Amino acid sequence: MLPSLHRMLASRSMALNSGLCRGLCALESTVTQKRSQASSAERKKFYESVTIAQGEGGYEINLDHRKLKTPQGKIFTVPSEPLAIAVATEWDSQKETIKFFTMHLTTLCNTALDNPTRRNKDQFIRSSLKYLDTDTICYRVEDPPGLVELQTNEWDPVLKWAENRYDVVIGSSTSIMGPVIPDKTKEVFHRHLASYNSWSLIGIEFMVTQLKSLILAMGLVDRFLTVQKAVLLSRLEEEYQIQRWGNVEWAHDYDLQELQARTAAGTLFVHLCSSSSTIKHKLLQD
Incomplete structure (x- = not known):
């Protein structure tokens, strides 16, 4: 499952004021805070496999044999198969702990499904x-x-x-x-x-x-x-x-990589939500 997810996601991918004057202490404080927030947004991994299933309202994500749900308890259902593959890849890429702060596509889908701000x-x-x-x-x-x-x-x-x-x-x-x-x-x-x-x-x-x-x-x-x-x-x-x-490498580079990851996820999300195409199911058998 894992190799197929990465190949299918890759096939749909696209070529996608401050210096030292701010002070090392301020930079270190920022990074420490971010790392602390990241650590609190983790959970021990509780599943082995990630699969995709087509339901009545779209495509669902299964963790082992359990349907993924949104924070409000709705069945996690996305409108396109490519988007489902991208989300499944996020879950499949998690190791011993689930790092929710790295799962930008999942978060965007949850926002779309739950619409917490109404x-x-x-x-x-x-x-x-x-x-x-x-x-x-x-x-x-x-x-x-x-x-x-x-x-x-x-x-x-x-x-x-x-x-x-x-x-x-x-x-x-x-x-x-x-x-x-x-x-x-x-x-x-x-x-x-x-x-x-x-x-x-x-x-x-x-x-x-x-x-x-x-x-x-x-x-x-x-x-x-x-x-x-x-x-x-x-x-x-x-x-x-x-x-x-x-450059303060451990601060500036951290911010840069975070911004690139979030921006890339948002861009991919828009493109996959704007597409009505599907992937042939035979590819899922690789």
Whole structure:
């Protein structure tokens, strides 16, 4: 089962401000806190095998012979077989303990199934759309010159792509208030987001909150950017400071890897929720 899950998931995968001045103590405290939270979000593994079954409402995940359930006790059922395979891979990859903080796809599915905040589709859209007013790549600095040049060279091409792709005006600003986004632009993005189903919108919202950028998130959804590039662009000022002051490997690298993992999961989730394709069952016999 395990080799098949990894091969099938791989076949559906896509090419996907701070330096030392913040102080070593603050960085160490942050990492220690994260590690402590991670340790508390674990549970001893209680199953041996992970399988997928097609039910009335979609695809279910079985841990041994027990159906996986959501935190609210609902049967864990996803709309597409590729998504089921991806989730099953998360569970199959767990070792002696289940590290829930690494299972981003499972968490996103639980959110979609339980909808703990009781939001509707329009609320999910507005949640992502509000980031357009404070989008990371729209906020520019006036100094130092090196960072100004870096932002221009790296962010402008993405901004130009988005304006051409959606036929809108976005712009950038060095004002603390940010650029003034035209109402027409917001309307266009609202209509575009409305074309996605609720599951995909949950994934898009997750990506937007990770990157603090609706534009970067849509660049990922449209496959204009890879995950690595989008994450780098979202951390541009921090990476610039690292180049100037040096890297605290156990802190900066930890944050980078975490952000890449969450962003990759959100991107994959959106793509798999937007697809209605299935995988031939004969592949499950490998």
